[in-house]
Amino acid sequence: MTNNDHQDAVAHEPEPRTADSRAEAFHGVRAARRNELAEDYVELIAELIHTQGEARPVDIATKMGVTAPTVAKTLDRLARDGLITRAKYRSVFLTEEGRALAKECRHRHEIVLRFLLSLGLDSETAERDAEGIEHHVSERTLALFAAFANRS
Amino acid sequence: MTNNDHQDAVAHEPEPRTADSRAEAFHGVRAARRNELAEDYVELIAELIHTQGEARPVDIATKMGVTAPTVAKTLDRLARDGLITRAKYRSVFLTEEGRALAKECRHRHEIVLRFLLSLGLDSETAERDAEGIEHHVSERTLALFAAFANRS
């Protein structure tokens, strides 16, 4: 990730001594928000490569529910950030970094989803909520989710 | 909310027959994302009014961890959307609609937080994760969270 420095920076309080703990929480949330889209894209791209053999922009657009130009621009940003490689009119490939992120995201998605299902949620709602929640669970929370899902 | 029509629209599939269920999930997530900031602001404003007697931009900026001009611009949007009223150089007030949203948000925040704590999470992490997760839990999930937190 390009912007993860912020994530880390927050840890040792870069603020000029305004360090309200609430402000720090919001900083963390904003940092997470900045990565959401990239995470969803690489996760989807990995899945398409796995199930279809390749990740084509048209399929990304369909699954994401956005238009083709939106996908094009987003892919350009992902390429700039070193998560994918692409060539004009060709399908999309993940870089090593992209693959690593995709794997991590899939793992998180999986755990959050299993957790919600194990709480008794219907699968459609679980899928929808997981898609949003997955970007906002810390390692600790994830561990607790995994433990709960396994134990039940 | 101004943009909530989207939320509802999604329910009876407005897409031209591309209705991938994944796409619908992402539509829902994007709709939730559009309301996150407004939700955080009205919740904070309500809290400031309650604890300080009034909500001043400077305090909003401190708690949110952003600069004053950012707050100013955001407050203008909230006013435009009918959630607050404000006058130049004066503190901020919630409209009826704003109060309703704030109440709902506080309720959701509370439940998500209690739920995370009841899972065994430390309070700092719980607060941080709740701040992000709260915007992505459906009514159903919230009900399950509440039940779990109460039962434990």
Next chain:
DNA sequence: GCAGATTGTTAGCCTTGTCTAACTTTATGC
């Protein structure tokens, strides 16, 4: 009651993420 500090506003810049319209390239079917 005024100087200086604090608070608030305005202007303007930047990036992200969405869209439509128009065009180009590639794939497909006969």
Next chain:
DNA sequence: GCATAAAGTTAGACAAGGCTAACAATCTGC
């Protein structure tokens, strides 16, 4: 092998949400 369809790109608009710099209003302490 060519016409048409499908996929992809490019250009450009627009709103949100962040920032800094500069200025204006208000508050505070003496």
